[in-house]
Structure formats: C-alpha cells, structure tokens
Amino acid sequence: MSNVQLFRTGDTPLPDVIILTHKLTREYDMGSELVRALRGVSVQIQRNEYVAVMGPSGSGKSTLMNLIGCLDTPTSGEYWLNGQKVSDLADDELARIRNKEIGFVFQTFNLLPRADALHNVELPLIYAGMSARGRRERAAHALQRVGLGDRMDHKPNELSGGQRQRVAIARALVNEPSILLADEPTGNLDSTTSTEIMGVFAELHRQGQTVVMVTHEQDIAANAARVITLRDGLVATDQARAA
Amino acid sequence: MPLFEALRLALHTLRTQKLKSGFSLLGVFVGVTSLIGSCSIANGVNRYMTEKFAQTIFGVNTFQLRQRPVFTPNVPDSVWRSWRRRPRIRFSDAKAITEALTVPVITAWQSSDNVSVTFGNKEARDIELTAASERYFEIRNLRIATGRPFTSQENRSGVPVAVLGDAVAKRLFVDRPPLAHSVRIGGIPYRVVGVVEHQGSLMGFPLDRFVVVPALSPAQNLVNPPGILDAFFVKAGSEVEMHDAMEQAEGIMRSRRHLRPQQDNNFVLDTSEGVQRFWAGINRILMTVMPGVVIVSLVIGGIVIMNIMLMAVAERTREIGLRKSLGARRRDILRQFLAESTTIATVGATFGIIAGIGLTILINAVSPLPASVSPSSVVVAVIMGTGVGVLAGVYPATRAARLDPITALRQE
Numbered sequence: 001m002s003n004v005q006l007f008r009t010g011d012t013p014l015p016d017v018i019i020l021t022h023k024l025t026r027e028y029d030m031g032s033e034l035v036r037a038l039r040g041v042s043v044q045i046q047r048n049e050y051v052a053v054m055g056p057s058g059s060g061k062s063t064l065m066n067l068i069g070c071l072d073t074p075t076s077g078e079y080w081l082n083g084q085k086v087s088d089l090a091d092d093e094l095a096r097i098r099n100k101e102i103g104f105v106f107q108t109f110n111l112l113p114r115a116d117a118l119h120n121v122e123l124p125l126i127y128a129g130m131s132a133r134g135r136r137e138r139a140a141h142a143l144q145r146v147g148l149g150d151r152m153d154h155k156p157n158e159l160s161g162g163q164r165q166r167v168a169i170a171r172a173l174v175n176e177p178s179i180l181l182a183d184e185p186t187g188n189l190d191s192t193t194s195t196e197i198m199g200v201f202a203e204l205h206r207q208g209q210t211v212v213m214v215t216h217e218q219d220i221a222a223n224a225a226r227v228i229t230l231r232d233g234l235v236a237t238d239q240a241r242a243a
Numbered sequence: 244m245p246l247f248e249a250l251r252l253a254l255h256t257l258r259t260q261k262l263k264s265g266f267s268l269l270g271v272f273v274g275v276t277s278l279i280g281s282c283s284i285a286n287g288v289n290r291y292m293t294e295k296f297a298q299t300i301f302g303v304n305t306f307q308l309r310q311r312p313v314f315t316p317n318v319p320d321s322v323w324r325s326w327r328r329r330p331r332i333r334f335s336d337a338k339a340i341t342e343a344l345t346v347p348v349i350t351a352w353q354s355s356d357n358v359s360v361t362f363g364n365k366e367a368r369d370i371e372l373t374a375a376s377e378r379y380f381e382i383r384n385l386r387i388a389t390g391r392p393f394t395s396q397e398n399r400s401g402v403p404v405a406v407l408g409d410a411v412a413k414r415l416f417v418d419r420p421p422l423a424h425s426v427r428i429g430g431i432p433y434r435v436v437g438v439v440e441h442q443g444s445l446m447g448f449p450l451d452r453f454v455v456v457p458a459l460s461p462a463q464n465l466v467n468p469p470g471i472l473d474a475f476f477v478k479a480g481s482e483v484e485m486h487d488a489m490e491q492a493e494g495i496m497r498s499r500r501h502l503r504p505q506q507d508n509n510f511v512l513d514t515s516e517g518v519q520r521f522w523a524g525i526n527r528i529l530m531t532v533m534p535g536v537v538i539v540s541l542v543i544g545g546i547v548i549m550n551i552m553l554m555a556v557a558e559r560t561r562e563i564g565l566r567k568s569l570g571a572r573r574r575d576i577l578r579q580f581l582a583e584s585t586t587i588a589t590v591g592a593t594f595g596i597i598a599g600i601g602l603t604i605l606i607n608a609v610s611p612l613p614a615s616v617s618p619s620s621v622v623v624a625v626i627m628g629t630g631v632g633v634l635a636g637v638y639p640a641t642r643a644a645r646l647d648p649i650t651a652l653r654q655e
C-alpha cells in the first residue's frame with residue numbers, strides 16, 4: 001500500500017487503481033459547530049479487491065462510502081474513480097457515474113415499496129436508456145444471480161429481509177458496475193441471513209467484482225481480504241488480512 | 244430517459260398511489276368544473292335578463308308611456324318624489340297618440356293593482372288586477388290556454404268579463420273548468436272567458452297570479468282614478484319603427500303638456516333597453532368578479548394539491564433520492580413528475596369539462612336560466628386547471644430534485 005504516499009495532487013492514478021481518494025474531507029456546517037466527518041482520507045483500491053471498512057460509530061464510514069458512491073460531494077480533496085476525476089464533476093455527470101460505475105447496497109434496502117422486485121431491479125436500466133424488453137431480460141437475469149428468479153413479481157413487503165437485500169444487490173449489479181459498495185448490508189439481518197448475503201458477496205467477488213463494504217462486525221469483515229479502519233474521520237489502519 | 248418512459252413511470256405511480264392522485268385529480272376537476280359552471284350560469288343570467296326578463300315586462304319592439312320608469316333600481320328618494328309629483332297618463336293622452344302616430348303600431352292601455360278575487364267560498368288574495376285593452380294580450384305575449392281573450396267590443400262597452408292567470412284559475416276552480424263561471428272582483432261579478440297559459444316565475448316572482456279585465460269595465464275604479472292609466476303600451480313592427488313612434492309620441496306628449504324646449508320630459512317612454520342596460524352593468528360586474536372567485540377557487544385547489552404533494556413529499560423525496568442514487572438526472576426526475584401531474588391534470592380537466600357541461604345542461608333543465616357553455620371559459624379553465632395542477636405537482640419535485648441523493652434519502 002505504499003503507492004498511497006506516492007500520489008500527489010496533480011497526479012493521475014495507475015490504470016488498475018479503481019478507487020483513489022486523496023486527502024478527502026467532508027464537513028457538515030451545523031450552524032453552531034462544524035462537524036468534520038472526514039478529515040483527509042487517502043485510500044487506493046485496486047480492481048477486484050474485496051475491502052471491508054470498519055471503525056467505531058461516528059468515525060465517518062458512511063460518509064466515506066457516500067463519497068465513493070458519488071451520493072455526496074466532498075468538501076475538499078480528490079476522488080478518482082476508474083481513472084476519472086469525479087470530485088469536481090457536475091450533477092448530471094455524477095448521475096451517469098452512479099448509473100454506470102456504481103452499485104450501492106444500503107443497510108435499509110431502499111426499495112420502492114409499491115413496485116415489484118423486477119421493477120425495482122429495472123430502475124438503473126431505465127436511467128441508462130435501455131429498451132423495455134432488454135431491461136426486463138437483464139433485470140430477470142440479475143434476480144436469478146442472487147437466487148430470486150421465482151420472486152420477481154413480489155412487492156418488498158411480500159419478501160423477507162434477506163430477500164429484500166438480495167433484490168437490492170440485484171439492482172446494484174444490474175448495470176454491471178465497476179464497484180459494488182455496501183454500507184452495513186447485513187445490519188438489519190439476523191446472523192443466518194447475514195451469512196447467506198455474505199455468500200452472495202463472496203461469489204460476486206469470485207466472479208471478478210470489486211467490493212467495498214462497511215461493517216461493524218468482525219466476522220462479517222472476515223470475508224474481506226483487506227480491512228481499512230477509520231477513527232475520527234481519518235484512516236487508522238489499513239491492512240491485508242492474513243488469509 | 245425518453246418521454247414515453249417518463250409517462251410510463253407516471254402511470255405506474257398513478258396506479259400505485261391512487262389516493263394521492265385521486266385528491267390531486269379532484270382539485271383540478273373541481274376547479275375546472277366550477278369555472279365552466281359559473282361562466283355558464285353567468286351566461287344564463289345574462290340571457291335571462293336581456294331576453295326573457297326584459298321581454299316579459301316590456302314585450303318585443305314595445306315602449307310604454309308612463310309617469311315614471313318600470314324598473315327603478317337605486318333611485319334616490321328626491322328623484323322618486325319628483326317622479327311622484329308628475330302628472331299621470333290620461334286616457335286622452337293615449338287616444339291622442341293613437342290618432343296621431345303615422346307608424347303602424349298596436350297599442351294597449353294598462354292599469355294594475357292588487358286585489359282579492361273570489362269564487363264561492365274560495366278566495367285568491369294578492370292578485371294583480373290589470374284593467375287593459377284587448378291588444379294587451381298580444382303585446383305582452385300572453386297566450387290563451389282555454390277560452391278566449393276579451394274583444395275590443397267588450398272592452399269599449401266595459402263588459403265585466405275576465406281572463407284569469409293560470410294560478411288564479413287553479414286556486415279558485417281547482418280541476419273544474421272555470422269558463423262561463425262568475426268570479427267576484429271587488430264585489431263585482433265577472434264572467435270568466437279565458438285562462439292564460441302557465442307562465443312560471445321570473446326571478447322567483449310568480450307570473451301567473453293575475454286577472455285581466457277590460458279597461459273600461461267596472462273594476463277600473465279599483466286600479467286608478469277615472470280617466471287615468473298606469474301605462475300606455477305601443478308595439479311597433481321593428482326596432483326602427485319603434486324609435487320613430489317613440490319620437491312622435493314624445494312630441495305629442497310635450498305639446499299636450501305645454502313643455503318648453505328647455506324643460507325636461509315629465510313622463511317617460513320606457514323600453515326594455517333600460518333594463519337591459521342595467522343588467523349589462525350587473526353582468527359586467529359579474530364577469531369581473533366571477534373570474535376572481537374562480538381564480539381564488541383554483542388557487543385554493545392548487546394549494547390543496549400542493550399540500551397533498553408536500554405531504555407525500557417525504558416519501559417522494561426518498562424516492563427521488565433513490566432514483567438519483569441509481570442514476571436519474573435532475574431532468575429525468577422533473578420529466579417524471581411533469582408527466583405525472585400533467586396526466587392527473589389532463590384527466591381532471593377532462594372530467595371537469597364533462598361535469599361543467601353536464602352542470603350546464605342540468606341548470607337548463609331544472610331552472611329557468613338559459614345557461615350555456617362559453618367556449619372561452621373552457622379554454623381558460625383547461626389552461627388554468629392544468630397549469631395549477633402541473634405547477635402544484637412539479638414544484639415540490641423541483642425542490643427535491645436539487646438535493647444530493649444522500650440528503651434526499653435521509654429525509655424522514
């Protein structure tokens with residue numbers, strides 16, 4: 001991980017570095033006080049890595065994930081995704097990045113409650129401009145990949161928590177993103193279901209998917225090959241796990 | 244995202260969020276219906292006043308020579324008192340005009356007052372007794388349902404015969420045929436020779452509570468002092484001829500009353516124009532006030548829609564955040580919401596037009612107002628209704644679409 005130190009402002013990341021943040025900060029102006037959620041985070045993640053982000057509550061894990069997922073914009077610093085500097089892109093370009101490059105899995109699933117599983121998975125393809133028929137095929141295929149081929153016409157409230165999270169994973173995958181981001185994907189699930197979901201992630205990683213996942217739990221983090229620990233908005237440790 | 248995709252999403256939302264969509268639809272619907280409906284009513288009132296009202300009181304191409312005008316809205320007391328001091332119209336005035344007019348006209352005398360009419364032990368009170376000459380029926384367009392009007396012979400000889408208004412005949416005779424029976428008017432027996440067709444009412448005033456008797460029959464004493472008329476009716480064949488006749492009549496009256504050129508008339512030649520002008524004024528007020536009322540109702544409707552939209556906006560904001568997190572651009576969101584509220588507004592406006600027209604037809608059927616749909620009101624209603632509906636739907640969405648996806652997603 002020595003290349004972190006090598007990157008300087010003005011540089012371009014190496015080709016196989018898929019995520020690069022450089023002195024990334026994110027501050028929330030709360031009027032009375034300034035909350036410095038990230039205080040200069042520099043990380044690099046290579047293609048096909050499986051990374052877990054850990055750290056105490058409030059250390060900035062979600063903030064970092066949201067920045068990496070282009071759901072939020074940094075206060076300062078650089079963010080390079082797939083060789084493109086996205087930290088200063090405009091709104092529409094960020095939307096395109098979110099659509100094409102990023103699959104995001106939320107702790108609370110974030111499915112459209114009134115739409116069935118298939119329509120939920122279709123959504124990113126709608127914004128990619130794909131035809132209705134192509135969409136349905138792709139969405140159905142993604143649902144099959146997460147083992148929900150027989151639940152496509154179920155609404156979220158007709159699915160178990162684990163199944164909902166699988167729908168969300170299918171939705172994250174359907175556009176074949178360069179990175180799969182997950183913020184405590186098992187936070188709302190019991191341990192058996194968590195193990196199942198981790199199985200899905202492991203399989204995706206085995207198929208070549210780059211995965212970055214936030215978790216509180218040591219045994220969930222054990223699925224990853226590398227663990228980054230945040231503390232007070234800074235990277236505290238960053239180490240490959242002994243397999 | 245292509246437009247039809249936005250439409251598809253919109254329809255999906257409408258299907259799945261029926262209640263909210265229903266309320267918004269209702270807002271536009273009520274706005275459009277009330278706008279079209281109220282314009283139709285205004286139209287109806289207008290036509291009612293200018294056509295029916297004016298003509299019921301005056302008749303077509305007809306003027307009346309009177310001491311003072313028939314229709315006297317907002318007249319100050321001083322004017323009213325000066326009118327009362329004027330000389331009355333005399334039989335001799337009527338005769339002089341009839342003889343001197345060079346325009347072909349028909350004329351009638353008329354004097355009225357309220358009396359009681361009895362038959363046996365039945366009594367009809369508060370009946371307008373009109374002592375008139377025989378052409379009165381023709382001029383006032385009173386069609387005889389049964390029997391006949393009285394003749395000029397009967398009028399001249401003052402024969403005590405009576406033509407009853409529909410309500411009087413029904414009150415006194417119930418189902419029996421009234422013809423050839425004698426009713427008592429001021430104690431004098433009058434033989435019924437005819438009954439006038441049912442007239443209905445005018446602005447709530449019953450038009451069938453009257454009795455017409457010959458001007459020179461004994462009951463003339465009940466309505467006016469000897470030799471005095473309330474009005475002398477003159478009906479010409481056309482408007483131009485009417486104005487000619489009016490000019491001649493004015494000259495005759497001025498010379499009979501020895502008025503000097505600088506003196507004003509101390510009589511009136513009253514036509515339906517006065518009434519029509521008055522109602523045109525009212526109508527103008529109506530037409531300026533009404534759009535205001537309607538706009539207010541539409542704005543209220545719009546606020547209702549917007550509130551419903553804002554109520555749902557926490558949920559919609561999360562949805563917008565989610566869609567943005569999946570790659571929707573701001574314009575995709577706006578397009579979706581635009582399609583959604585346009586669909587709602589269009590459907591609401593369509594039903595509103597149908598209901599507005601239906602309302603107009605209903606008013607026509609159950610009330611005397613000849614209500615009619617004005618095309619401009621439909622155009623205005625559609626533009627305003629859909630405009631308000633679309634704005635109310637899109638405005639909350641534009642706010643949500645500006646947020647970062649994560650901010651929108653966090654919305655409680």
Ligand SMILES: Nc1ncnc2c1ncn2[C@@H]1O[C@H](COP(=O)(O)OP(=O)(O)OP(=O)(O)O)[C@@H](O)[C@H]1O
Nearest residue numbers: 028035036037055056057058059060061062063064
């Ligand atoms: N929208 C916000 N407005 C203000 N402060 C915020 C906001 N989001 C996060 N913060 C603050 O930033 C800091 C980091 O928050 P973050 O959500 O990234 O922590 P986390 O590591 O994900 O914690 P957890 O493990 O509890 O999810 C916290 O102090 C938090 O209070």
Ligand SMILES: [Mg+2]
Nearest residue numbers: 061062063183
């Ligand atoms: Mg968090």
